[in-house]
Amino acid sequence: MPEHIKKKLEEQIKQLEYELTNELPAEIKRAVALGDLSENAEYHSAKQRQEFVNAHLGQLKKRMAELSLVNLANIPHDRIGFGSTIVVFDTTKNEELTYKLVTSEESDVTQGLISTTSPIGRSLVGKQVGDTVTVVTPNGKRELEVLKLTTIHDAAE
Template sequence: MAQINYYTEEGLQKLKDELHEMKTVQRPSISNQIAEARDKGDLSENAEYDAAKEAQGILEMKIAKLEEIISNARIIDDSNIDTSKVYILSKVKIKNVANGMAMEYLLVAENEADLKEKKISVESPIGKGLLGKAVGEIADIQTPNGIVKFEIVEISR
């Protein structure tokens, strides 16, 4: 059974764009490389041909995997998600209880996580620790340096 993954519209569109680029740009490019290598003669000792065929196999594998991911993707409708608790697509402002440092993160599906954009996965230790918590609650999150306590300051969409 294929695993269903949840995405924002933006995240799913990125995957579709990547698939389109693989099929319309990379696939024809590799086909041209194979044709050029084939034109050079003896295929049994042609390293360019072998490399191009290997690249084609890898690309086709990536395309198949991405097609499977897209076919099992579901878009998250955040319009009716409760904002009293932390769920996927919640923007959460948290404060480290020990040092008072405040941070704000958007909880997203694993494939959309990007720390530079302050998007963390619901599968990450922090994401898992925050899920289901309400404003004012303390989340005990296991880190490599031990358990860190975060207070939920604000939840928004």
């Protein structure tokens, strides 16, 4: 897993754990002190926030575990995969585009960083130079021809 992604997730987890163990219990305690819980909006709001933070914390920990299982040695040397930089020709728009396949946490389409789980990313994974793929995006179908490929292994050399 890229170190900056690990650090970002760890910071988010730490922040949510602090909120869950320190801020929310104090907020709930203040709300309980106001009296009748059945019509206490502050109490219900704090309990809902506590449930949300707990669920989000679980999602982040699960994602951290998933990312730690990524073995870079299993990424192919001759096909598109995580970390690959790809130059494609979009026949629909008649233009050449460069993409880098990254995790969903790093994706930024304006920078050409697309997630391996995005429609374009999913359609490109496993392809080689010369392959043509049809991608169904929210803006319609696009046809991309792979012109150039630099894998994560090539970039490391």
